[in-house]
Amino acid sequence: MRPGQRGGSINVSQIVLSSDLCTAAVPVKVRSINPEYEPEINSRKCQMIPFTRHLKLGIGLLCGLAMCAGAAQAPQHIDIKQLSTTVEDVVVPLPNEIFGALNKLGAVNWKQHVRSDKGPNFTERPRIALLLGTVIADGFIAVQAEDSATVKEIGQRVLALAKGIGVGNSITPHAKAIVEAADKRNWENVRQELDRTQNSVQQAMNEVHDEKLSQLVSLGGWLRGTEVLTSVVKEHFSSDGAELLHQPDLLSYFLTRLKAMPEFNVPIIRQIQDALGEVKPLIDVGNRRIPPESVKKVNEITTRLGHGIVTRD
Amino acid sequence: MKRFAKVIFRTSLPLLALVALQPVIFASVDDAQSFALQAAEPYVKQGFQVREDYWGGDLGSGEKKAVRQQLFKGNEYWFWLGTEVDRAKVSVHVYDSDGKLAEEPDGWEKGHFAAAHVIPKATGSYFIIVSVEESPEERTHWALVYGFR
Numbered sequence: 001m002r003p004g005q006r007g008g009s010i011n012v013s014q015i016v017l018s019s020d021l022c023t024a025a026v027p028v029k030v031r032s033i034n035p036e037y038e039p040e041i042n043s044r045k046c047q048m049i050p051f052t053r054h055l056k057l058g059i060g061l062l063c064g065l066a067m068c069a070g071a072a073q074a075p076q077h078i079d080i081k082q083l084s085t086t087v088e089d090v091v092v093p094l095p096n097e098i099f100g101a102l103n104k105l106g107a108v109n110w111k112q113h114v115r116s117d118k119g120p121n122f123t124e125r126p127r128i129a130l131l132l133g134t135v136i137a138d139g140f141i142a143v144q145a146e147d148s149a150t151v152k153e154i155g156q157r158v159l160a161l162a163k164g165i166g167v168g169n170s171i172t173p174h175a176k177a178i179v180e181a182a183d184k185r186n187w188e189n190v191r192q193e194l195d196r197t198q199n200s201v202q203q204a205m206n207e208v209h210d211e212k213l214s215q216l217v218s219l220g221g222w223l224r225g226t227e228v229l230t231s232v233v234k235e236h237f238s239s240d241g242a243e244l245l246h247q248p249d250l251l252s253y254f255l256t257r258l259k260a261m262p263e264f265n266v267p268i269i270r271q272i273q274d275a276l277g278e279v280k281p282l283i284d285v286g287n288r289r290i291p292p293e294s295v296k297k298v299n300e301i302t303t304r305l306g307h308g309i310v311t312r313d
Numbered sequence: 314m315k316r317f318a319k320v321i322f323r324t325s326l327p328l329l330a331l332v333a334l335q336p337v338i339f340a341s342v343d344d345a346q347s348f349a350l351q352a353a354e355p356y357v358k359q360g361f362q363v364r365e366d367y368w369g370g371d372l373g374s375g376e377k378k379a380v381r382q383q384l385f386k387g388n389e390y391w392f393w394l395g396t397e398v399d400r401a402k403v404s405v406h407v408y409d410s411d412g413k414l415a416e417e418p419d420g421w422e423k424g425h426f427a428a429a430h431v432i433p434k435a436t437g438s439y440f441i442i443v444s445v446e447e448s449p450e451e452r453t454h455w456a457l458v459y460g461f462r
Contacts, residue, residue, distance in 0.1 A: 074442075091367070
């Protein structure tokens with residue numbers, strides 16, 4: 001049976017004392033199994049007589065419990081400061097990850113944030129990379145607004161920019177898929193293709209050791225996403241909306257990466273670096289709430305940077 | 314002719330060995346990622362968008378690694394861990410920035426797959442702890458993918 005299909009299932013998610021199952025003295029949490037396997041365990045080809053059914057059910061249950069009992073209970077608390085083996089790579093959230101959370105707080109008029117102007121053609125690769133990230137984020141905004149025409153324009157624009165930094169080949173199929181999905185108004189597919197586009201661009205850049213440009217693509221997208229997030233929250237302020245700005249580690253990640261790009265002698269890069277330094281104390285508030293003034297300030301900063309990214313010096 | 318056959322035999326032997334050992338030699342984080350995505354597959358039908366980007370590496374038996382990730386309150390997340398070593402046992406757990414276990418009770422572990430479910434109580438950084446509990450290999454590739462809705 002295929003994963004995800006529904007069948008009669010037994011819920012094995014429960015807490016049992018481990019003493020009967022193994023020698024450990026601590027409670028063992030029997031974790032629920034992957035839904036993919038539930039139908040397999042419970043499916044059968046023909047009807048069984050009661051005794052056989054009970055016997056098989058019993059054996060199945062025992063096997064299941066024995067299999068799951070091996071999963072030791074995770075500690076309820078760990079000392080974060082003692083984590084010496086942290087993976088430094090960060091997966092930067094997609095704009096629609098934030099937009100999705102924002103949508104749940106109330107209806108958002110996404111149409112007013114759609115941007116489809118083509119902007120200038122840059123020749124400096126760092127500028128193209130930043131712009132590319134911004135345009136991909138604009139794609140996510142157009143998807144939120146369900147604006148098929150703009151999504152298609154953005155698909156073409158992404159392709160042109162990717163060609164500008166020499167990774168057009170890896171983007172062509174995605175650009176095509178974006179246009180096709182937008183035609184069918186299949187927004188889930190457009191979102192997936194936009195993610196694939198960004199991933200393919202970055203992979204292609206990493207393969208030719210252009211990791212720094214790849215990071216600028218993420219940064220461009222994050223800045224545009226934050227600009228729109230603060231714009232929405234500024235208009236209809238809520239503490240939960242403002243809390244979505246609480247991303248201090250992500251900001252530190254971008255600041256560290258920007259400091260390691262001295263070779264990119266482009267004013268906008270230095271402007272972003274200085275501006276992120278201004279943003280950090282506004283959103284790195286620990287357990288305190290982010291006030292409306294901070295949201296407004298972050299919006300001013302990201303709007304200014306956004307304008308700088310799409311405008312020729 | 315006999316000599317020619319011998320030459321062919323001798324040259325093809327290393328090639329055959331290479332083909333036979335290929336899965337061992339070329340097993341990589343990409344393979345581990347395929348398994349992690351396999352674990353994620355049923356959840357796509359439930360509306361989860363699985364990210365293309367992922368974390369990966371290799372660990373010895375009993376070793377752990379922490380991955381830091383920004384999560385947003387209001388979203389629901391699943392993290393799926395996979396390895397290509399089918400007799401390995403892996404686990405994944407999620408903690409908040411204070412080190413408190415932050416996952417829902419419906420996470421699961423099954424051999425070389427594991428998954429953790431998080432509905433964040435607050436927006437901020439979370440730590441995802443991946444671990445190779447047991448493995449017949451000296452080093453075991455792992456890959457961690459996540460999805461949200």
